Amino acid sequence: MYSPQIILEAALNGLMTGAVYALIALGLTLIYGVLHIINFAHGALLTCAMFAVWIAWAWLGLDPYLVILPLVPLMFALGYGLQRFVIGPASHGDDGNILLVTLGLSIVLENVLLALFQSDTRTLDTDYSFQVVALGPLLLSYPRVIGLGVAVVVTGLLWLVLNRTDTGKAIRAVAKEKLGANLVGIDVPHVYAVTFGLGCACLAVAAGLLMPTFYVNPRIGGAFVLVAFTVVVLGGMGSLPGALLGGLFIGVVESLCGLLLGDSLGQIGIFLIFIAVLLVRPTGLFGAKA
Amino acid sequence: MGRSVQDSAISGISRRTVLKAGAAAAAFTVVPVAAPSILRAQTPAVKIGILQPVTGALAHDGDLGRLGAELAINEINAAGGIKALGGAKIEMLFGDARSTPEAGTQEVERMQAEGVSAIVGGFASPICLAASQAAARYDLPYLVDVGVSDQIMTRGLANTFRFSPGFGKVTQVALDNLTAINERAGKPAKTVVLVHEDGLFGSGLAKLLQAELPKRGFEILETIAHPTPARDMSNVALRIRSLNPDLVIPSNYYGEFVLLARTMQQQRIKPKGVYAILGGAASNGRFVKEFPQAAQNVIDCNHWHDPKNPKALALRKAVEGQGKSFAYNVPLNYSNLLLLADAIERAGSADRKKIIEALNASTFAGHIMPYGPTKFVNGQNEGATPINTQIQGEDIKVIFPEAFAEAKANFPAA
Numbered sequence: 001m002y003s004p005q006i007i008l009e010a011a012l013n014g015l016m017t018g019a020v021y022a023l024i025a026l027g028l029t030l031i032y033g034v035l036h037i038i039n040f041a042h043g044a045l046l047t048c049a050m051f052a053v054w055i056a057w058a059w060l061g062l063d064p065y066l067v068i069l070p071l072v073p074l075m076f077a078l079g080y081g082l083q084r085f086v087i088g089p090a091s092h093g094d095d096g097n098i099l100l101v102t103l104g105l106s107i108v109l110e111n112v113l114l115a116l117f118q119s120d121t122r123t124l125d126t127d128y129s130f131q132v133v134a135l136g137p138l139l140l141s142y143p144r145v146i147g148l149g150v151a152v153v154v155t156g157l158l159w160l161v162l163n164r165t166d167t168g169k170a171i172r173a174v175a176k177e178k179l180g181a182n183l184v185g186i187d188v189p190h191v192y193a194v195t196f197g198l199g200c201a202c203l204a205v206a207a208g209l210l211m212p213t214f215y216v217n218p219r220i221g222g223a224f225v226l227v228a229f230t231v232v233v234l235g236g237m238g239s240l241p242g243a244l245l246g247g248l249f250i251g252v253v254e255s256l257c258g259l260l261l262g263d264s265l266g267q268i269g270i271f272l273i274f275i276a277v278l279l280v281r282p283t284g285l286f287g288a289k290a
Numbered sequence: 291m292g293r294s295v296q297d298s299a300i301s302g303i304s305r306r307t308v309l310k311a312g313a314a315a316a317a318f319t320v321v322p323v324a325a326p327s328i329l330r331a332q333t334p335a336v337k338i339g340i341l342q343p344v345t346g347a348l349a350h351d352g353d354l355g356r357l358g359a360e361l362a363i364n365e366i367n368a369a370g371g372i373k374a375l376g377g378a379k380i381e382m383l384f385g386d387a388r389s390t391p392e393a394g395t396q397e398v399e400r401m402q403a404e405g406v407s408a409i410v411g412g413f414a415s416p417i418c419l420a421a422s423q424a425a426a427r428y429d430l431p432y433l434v435d436v437g438v439s440d441q442i443m444t445r446g447l448a449n450t451f452r453f454s455p456g457f458g459k460v461t462q463v464a465l466d467n468l469t470a471i472n473e474r475a476g477k478p479a480k481t482v483v484l485v486h487e488d489g490l491f492g493s494g495l496a497k498l499l500q501a502e503l504p505k506r507g508f509e510i511l512e513t514i515a516h517p518t519p520a521r522d523m524s525n526v527a528l529r530i531r532s533l534n535p536d537l538v539i540p541s542n543y544y545g546e547f548v549l550l551a552r553t554m555q556q557q558r559i560k561p562k563g564v565y566a567i568l569g570g571a572a573s574n575g576r577f578v579k580e581f582p583q584a585a586q587n588v589i590d591c592n593h594w595h596d597p598k599n600p601k602a603l604a605l606r607k608a609v610e611g612q613g614k615s616f617a618y619n620v621p622l623n624y625s626n627l628l629l630l631a632d633a634i635e636r637a638g639s640a641d642r643k644k645i646i647e648a649l650n651a652s653t654f655a656g657h658i659m660p661y662g663p664t665k666f667v668n669g670q671n672e673g674a675t676p677i678n679t680q681i682q683g684e685d686i687k688v689i690f691p692e693a694f695a696e697a698k699a700n701f702p703a704a
Contacts, residue, residue, distance in 0.1 A: 002528075002529070002532050003532055006528050006529070006531070006532045009528055010524070010525060010528055013522075013524045013525070013528075017522070118345045119345050119346045119388060119389075120345050120346065120349050121346070121347055121349075121519060121545065123545075125580070129552075130552045130553070130555065130556045131556070132556050132557075139556065139557055139558065141524065141556065213522075214521065215519070215545075223521075255524075255525065258525045259525045259528065259529065262514065262515050262516075263514075263515070263516040263517060263520060263522075263525055263526065264488045264515050264516065264517050266525070
């Protein structure tokens, strides 16, 4: 069997990959918690952000981590615009419609990317892509350590925004009682759009963290969103700490399954958990009782 | 409807019968465009389909394959085209297999509709399998450029030819050479970890190695499979590190090979040797150029041009002059096109059946691979063989067999 050191290292690798899953799930769970919709376009939007990072690197020579700074407001604006001018108006107030609109949006986005970039897989290379941080006998991938740190900070910031600002208060109010919030003068469509924008901004950060070691092609978002859905279900729909802890946990499960069962079967553990959570605790770890 | 009746009738006839009947059948070909007298009078171009995956996961390989084919076609046309057809030029009809067998088959159908005389390429085994089968329905000659799966040649398809060696042959030679290289160095390597992609190519190779390596005194510590494309090689590297083998034998495509080599470098894993068999990047110039440290001393047993052939060296210079790497895809596709042009020349016709006949009788020596004159038995070129290369410094050198060697093997790696 494997030595404890190898298992520990695989678990840490998983923890760090899980941090990025958590970021993606964070956007998904936030949008669900407030708008009460499953955003099927989440994966396609992540792909867009990853292409943006790749373009900034390939055409302008910008470092992927630096690109996060301008990309966050850009993705926020994109998300805000999409909700305000496309998804919101097209839904006519019916949640079922929203589901279909986001699904349609994902198909449109993916195919636009496919038309622009073909199905090629693209990577970028930085000096630090394969550097390691030596932690005693453990060699940890430098970009992943950064990923873990940034994911925790972003979750913290998001929590602060929701709990310490007026906008955050408005978001929470709309999430709890839409009609009541409307009656006390909160601009509900605006809050919806801000929430959607925040969800997209999380994707911008995730994209910047992924690209130094990962690749992008027009269909890559799907692979992450499937995992992110599991994270959201595990952590509890709409719960931020749930998304963070769920993401980390899923990352570790994936990595250990990959080590023990082989990488071809690595994701099997994720979906077993998905089924188990749905059977045993449908509200998730931190979810409110439905 | 008529098509399927015809198909079932053909499938009942053995390959031999088809070949014997070939000459007679060709004279009565029903396809109206193949009226030879008219063709000769106007010397219309001979259309050749070039099928390569130039987008998707295998895009890098497909690009190089297309380049090799293009260079050969330009050369043939510049030298006066097909002389037996009044100097007819070769017209390339390119199809992008988009890295999937389905897309490869679609492109074969398109090429068939546009009236090509033969198809060259495919690159990956799954694409070659599907595309050659699709071409077989139209008796359309199909030259496999790289696809090594033995299955490609054991289906008895009369239209399918492979100039390069297949799995069985490559592994046989690779194992013989590995044993020889190891013995010469004083047998430093005893334990092995196999890393392979979980598709047709990697799994097939791993299975063969699992059966053969123990017979030659190597102990297989573990066989690790990974998907293509792989997101991450950390787990694979961790397992290699914990097993600490003398030798790592990877069989995968370019992206995963590079990821593995770089992750091994990152994790400071230094086995006595990395011995790739048909390694995706192990003898690829781009890998050497971009990641020289990770690439150092990697040995490959793979398709490679004859380094003592002046024509091969001139081609290499021309390709590298364009800023492209001279991976095996280039000389293989280049050689395949020359081989096909020779067959068309001898057939004296762009007719598919006549080309198949001419390929079967081919003893072509004008190619640039270390194979000797071609001799096709059931579509497979019997003289085809891989050779061993090693990445040394910024170059890829042939190290074995001695008849072709440019440098001594650096094994065990210093």
